[in-house]
Amino acid sequence: MNDVPVFARHETFHPRYGWFKKCYDAVTCDEHIFTREDATVVLGVGKNMVQSIRYWGTAFKILEESSVTSRAQRSTGFGISEFGKNLLGENGWDPYLEDPASLWLLHWFLLKDPCKATVWKFTFNEFHRDSFTSEDIFHSLREHVESSYPKTTVKDSSLQKDINCVLRMYVDSFNHRQVKEDSIDCPFTDLSLIKQEGSAKRFSFNYGKKNNLPNDIILATCLDYIANAGHNAKTISLTNLLHDQNSPGMLFKLTESVLFEAVERGIGDDKRIVLSDSSGLVQLSFKEDPSILADNLIRDHYRD
Amino acid sequence: MNDVPVFARHETFHPRYGWFKKCYDAVTCDEHIFTREDATVVLGVGKNMVQSIRYWGTAFKILEESSVTSRAQRSTGFGISEFGKNLLGENGWDPYLEDPASLWLLHWFLLKDPCKATVWKFTFNEFHRDSFTSEDIFHSLREHVESSYPKTTVKDSSLQKDINCVLRMYVDSFNHRQVKEDSIDCPFTDLSLIKQEGSAKRFSFNYGKKNNLPNDIILATCLDYIANAGHNAKTISLTNLLHDQNSPGMLFKLTESVLFEAVERGIGDDKRIVLSDSSGLVQLSFKEDPSILADNLIRDHYRD
Structure with missing residues (x-):
């Protein structure tokens, strides 16, 4: 995918x-909240945090830029995305x-294309080391950026900032080593996707x-993955769902048996989705639009 | 203090x-939310969670029972406490x-009198072991309950539930050992008040x-502590602030030097509060109502 690197x-x-x-509530009240002169007052945070909330809101695909108003009012307006409404709306999922x-x-929406968190996408998709330090990510990332985005100039310090943020975001004990007076642990450490080895770095x-x-x-993300890939196939192999870029297996760091079991149990009695095993080739097939099936699965999850 | 044990x-x-x-928003919309038949639907959680949210809302002193409406409508109504409004209101602190x-x-409001979390109060005030297991807390607690609340019958299983909840609430890595499918790590683990020793229990x-x-x-909690104690003293020793039941030193697990430095720095240029050292007796003195001074300090903290 040719995302613009961010x-x-x-x-x-x-x-x-x-x-x-906070960003859902703020943008619901005023789509121009982030460019208002008193944004720091309304949001009750410093100037850098206003920018950060705005970035994360769009990176997680909660917010989307509303181009219509931006021309008329000469400032970028934001709207709530469909995902944002579904998840955070008054009668939303959660x-x-x-x-x-x-x-x-x-986490899934942050990484799925189009992705506005380039280093996150790299770390979860392109970086396959068994054991690594922050410096190891840096060197691989530097190479990756130079070969994938030859026209982009990016400072080492920016890459390092992103890597630190990835580690702070996903590694549970990473924060405790640092003196961060104003910080609360990141909710995404609960996903246990990256672990620290002993007390070393x-x-x-x-x-x-x-x-x-x-x-x-x-299972829902498997179907969303196919829907997002854009081709009209009604079947996909478990291998693809495990090893492809941005696949659930890759982004959730699953093993084959875990993915197989999850898909099997996720399907349950649903006749619209079939898991078949033909001479070792395990495939997921479905009869309806995968994006609708994915949406149904998520809604049912929150309804139960 | 003779709290009713809970x-x-x-x-x-x-x-x-x-x-x-969530509980601030829900009670703001309907003070009888918790006793409505459709509370599970409105709050979007199971029946037990409705009770849990209601309990924590009152235990943290965000909510308070509004007795006036309870008689008229034959059900317990809830209002938002002053602390709840200050912290969580539309233009609240945070x-x-x-x-x-x-x-x-x-954490401070959960523990301060009147306290509706008896085992929490016991753990932070009465349990002074250097190193302990869950069972150690249980045995001390059992004795404490029998001597302090002789008329109260409480099951071992209830005490054990509370102890587990204390540990899950404050110990960072406690959750990871358990298979909790529906759980998100507790925000209070960020306070680092109780730590796990190695991999043992x-x-x-x-x-x-x-x-x-x-x-x-x-500093604000030092003044709030004095205000809450109810006597009209305009001075208190650092020793009391460090070792007394429910003191900041006790609830935040501070050492003398840390408390001294924090109070000194917290005072800064404020002429209304004085830290004096007279032949080794360090005292905090103040000229105005300590509850107002505490309130000012907290407001200034969030304004900066």
């Missing part, structure tokens, strides 16, 4: 729990983010079953 | 990030809980400086 727009702040509802499934969905991806990642959400 | 009313759920704003100071204040209090606990909040 670096270090988070102003070094990782996303915080309150920011999802506006107060009480269900860990919502964090998994937010080494990390590794945590492959396998995630206790707080529901089967129906895994 | 056990296991949390329905085994620890408080979650979203619940503070309605989306972005500042770790808010978690410290919530042993814990200890984390005495000393807390990086995300601001000096002005420590």
Whole structure:
């Protein structure tokens, strides 16, 4: 995918729990909130945090730029995306983010194309080391940026900021080592996607079953993955769902058996989706529009 | 203090990030929300969680029972407390809980008298072991309950539920050991008040400086502590602020030097509060109503 690369727009702040509802509420009240002169007062945070909330709002696809008003009013307006309304709306799935499934969905939406968090996409898709340091990510990332975005000039310090933010966002004990007076631990550490190895500055991806990642959400993202890929296939192999760029297997760091079991259990009695195994080739087939099936699965998850 | 002892009313759920704003919003819309037949639908959670949100709302002193309406309508109504309005109101200090100071204040309000979390109060005030297991707390607690509340019958299982909830609430890595499919880590683990020792089931209090606990909040709780004690003294020794039941030193697990430095820095140029050292007796003196001084300090913290 040829996303426009985006670096270090988070102003070094990782996303915080309150920011999802805060940016939903703020933009619902005023689509031009972020460009208002008194934005710091209305949002009750410093100038850099205003920018960070705005960035994360769009990166997580809660917000979308509304181009119509931007021309008329000569400033960028924002609207709430369909995902934003579904998740955080008054009768939304989980506006107060009480269900860990919502964090998994937010992680999924952050990474899915078009992705505004280039280093995140790189880390989860292109960086395959078993054990690594922050410096290891940096060197691989530097190479990746130079080969994938040859026309883009990006400072080392920006890449390092992004890597630090990825680690602070996903590694549970990363914050405790640092003196961060104004920081609250990042909600996404609950996903246990990257773990620290002992007390050293080494990390590794945590492959396998995630206790707080529901089967129906895994199946929904499989279908959303196909829908988002844009081709009209009505079948996909489990291998693709495990190893392809931006696949659920890749973004959730699943193993084959975990993915298989989750998909099987997620399907349950649903006749519209079939898991078949023909001489070792395991495939997921479906009869209806995968985006609608995915949407149904997510709605059912929150309805139960 | 002779609080009515309260056990296991949390329905085994620890408080979650979203619940503070959720219960504020819900009660603002309908003071009888918790006794409505469709409470599960409106709040979007199961029946036990409705009870848990209601309990935590009152335990953290965000909500208060409104007795006037309860008689007329034959059901308990709830109002938002002054603290609830100050913290979570539309122009409140920190309605989306972005500042770790808010978690410290919530911890403070949970424990301060009258306290509806008996086991929490016991754990932070009466349990002084250097290193302990869940069972150690249980045995001390059992004795404490029998001597302090001889007329109260409480099941071992209720005490154990409370102890588990305390540990899940404050110990960072406690959740990871358990298979909790529906759980998100508790925000209060960020306070680092109780730590796990190695991989064993042993814990200890984390005495000393807390990086995300601001000096002005420590000073404010010192003054609030005196105000809440109810006597009209205009001076208190640092020793009392460190070792007394429900003192900031006790509830925040501070050491003498950390408390001294925090109070000194918290005072800054404020002429209304004086820290004096007379032949080793360090005292905090103040000229105005300590509850107003505390309130001013907190407001200034969030204004900066």
